[in-house]
Amino acid sequence: MTTTLADLRRELSKRIGLYQEDAIASATVTTAQLTNTADADGHYDNSWLLPHDSAPATWERRVSNYASRIFTVAPPWSSGPTGSMEVHQFRPQMLTDLLNWARGDAFPNVGILNVVELSASGGPTYTIPGAPAPAVETAIVNLRDVCYKITDSSDWVNWRPVQWEPTGDGLSFTVLEHLPDSATLRVRGVSPLSALADEDDEIELDFPQTEILYAAAALRLYNQAFNLVPYLAEDHVKDMIKHWRGWLAEMRMQHSADKPIRSAQIPEL
16 A cells, blocks of 8 residues: 555554644635634644644644634744645654654564565575665665576576675675575565655555554654643553553554465575
């Protein structure tokens, strides 16, 4: 499933607190009235407004007052927003930061599958080209399996390496025994997601990877909130920490069950 940073942030906002979207009825640089939003005065105080599909760093604003269906924000926008408005309990840019932190914490459950094929000549130690540190995200950094086949028509056979380590120019592994030069090696592994910055940055994620990402982000938020956000009730925060910790563990277990480790095979040559 293809999703974007903006979609991930909206879904995370729904999971952890208030999120709604409504058409803008009227707006100035400091106020906004939404078409279908008519809650009691004060209901949205200290929430955040973000014009739909806009960059938080430029457009997010905190609600200083909500009364008579009018949101008052500070500081002023450069111009009155149009279209539709997102209402978040938590600051949208903070949600983006949480997702970017979570992509590291969720690795290797959440990552990019890379496949590299190499000639077996020159073994038994092989190097997979990749960016040198610290830009190692373009290389395979979490091994899933190494396979080999003798001819183009033969099937791939799983084959675990005996050593796997980063090098100055990429990553290297050593196979158990020498393969004939005519053989082909296929290495599959997972590298971390790249940092999410633009609203339309796209990534490919499926269940339960999306749930792992949301749970890791939410758990970090509530762990921080336990000491840093006094307006959230302490018991509520504790309940949320327990909930998200359990959900994260369950989704990681399901992810592992979906991808069982295959047994090593030593080829008979």
